[in-house]
Amino acid sequence: MVSSQLGLIGCSLLVVALALLKGATAESYTVGEDLGWNIPPSGSVAYANWAASKQFQLGDVVVFKWTGPHTVAEVTQADFSSCTKSNPIALYDSSPARITLSSLNGTRYFICTEDNHCSVLGQKVAITMGGTGQYTPGDDNSDDDDDWWRWNSASSLTIGTALSAVISTAVIFFLNYI
Numbered sequence: 001m002v003s004s005q006l007g008l009i010g011c012s013l014l015v016v017a018l019a020l021l022k023g024a025t026a027e028s029y030t031v032g033e034d035l036g037w038n039i040p041p042s043g044s045v046a047y048a049n050w051a052a053s054k055q056f057q058l059g060d061v062v063v064f065k066w067t068g069p070h071t072v073a074e075v076t077q078a079d080f081s082s083c084t085k086s087n088p089i090a091l092y093d094s095s096p097a098r099i100t101l102s103s104l105n106g107t108r109y110f111i112c113t114e115d116n117h118c119s120v121l122g123q124k125v126a127i128t129m130g131g132t133g134q135y136t137p138g139d140d141n142s143d144d145d146d147d148w149w150r151w152n153s154a155s156s157l158t159i160g161t162a163l164s165a166v167i168s169t170a171v172i173f174f175l176n177y178i
Helices: 002-022 045-052 077-082 153-175
Strands: 028-030 061-064 072-075 090-092 097-100 107-111 124-128
Touching: 045 124, 072 097, 077 107, 090 097
Parallel strands: 028 061
Antiparallel strands: 061 097, 072 090, 072 107, 107 124
């Protein structure tokens, strides 16, 4: 009787652990938010400001959405700086383009390869991963400007991992007494 109750408690703890881990998923970011991946009205500063307001982490997905004649090319830092489009690392020519960030503490560079969209009009963005999670109030365009810390996907993964370890230990302990 006691062992079946302990087994039930152990299974319940496992279900709770899995539910908590489900909340530790990667974020999805639409480049430029309402602007999308289009010619920025204020030049490259629009995408630079957008990217600076985010805390990109391993596993996050960056989504480029556009209408009209655009592309997304991932390029080297040098090609990003000069808007050189002749040797892309990857080229995406249909919207939406979904790119998973798969390297931590690095920067990935993206430009539009159409005409002078990058070189003259500023349609380019650098995505830097592994940030601190701090930002200036108002950066995320939310109505809640009192927050100075934003829980990002990395902090969620850390909490999820810790909870998983604690709950797994408890489940193993209880299952040993069945």
